[in-house]
Amino acid sequence: RMLQLGVEPERFDSLQGQPLDGRCLLREAREKALKASKEKTGKKDVAGYLNLMANSIDNFTHGLAVGGSFLVGFRVGVLTTFAILVHEIPHEVGDFAILLRSGFSRWEAAKAQLATAAAGLIGAMTAVIFSGARNSIGKYFLIF
DSSP states (O other), rough: OTTTTSSOOHHTTTTTTOOOOOHHHHHHHHHHHHHHHHHHHHOHHHHHHHHHHHHHHHHHHHHHHHHHHHHHOOHHHHHHHHHHHHHHHHHHHHHHHHHHTTTHHHHHHHHHHHHHHHHHHHHHHHHHHHHOOOGGGHHHHTTT
């Protein structure tokens, strides 16, 4: 049995002791309707695609930093890589959540995240190639 707003009666039992706010109920109903319409149409919000584009640029610049730091020295490269990995873990989890809210399935979001990670490899290769270290490129690509 559902109320007209699309909220289950059990939901009201869990709110005992809290003031009922009409805005909360309307927001919940709107989110359910939005989720149902996305499931029917398979459309994805533009925010998800904008997030993917921004994440690709971010990963490219991280790749530039990693590639450039390995050119300075192996130890600097390892430390830079570690720092970027620590930074990227919560960042990628947040991006994954944004993609899910934008209508991507879990599998689609995971594939999209892997595709944006490739921009980091391209950034690292770009840093090495444009560094002028053409005779030692093979040495640096052994890292990847």
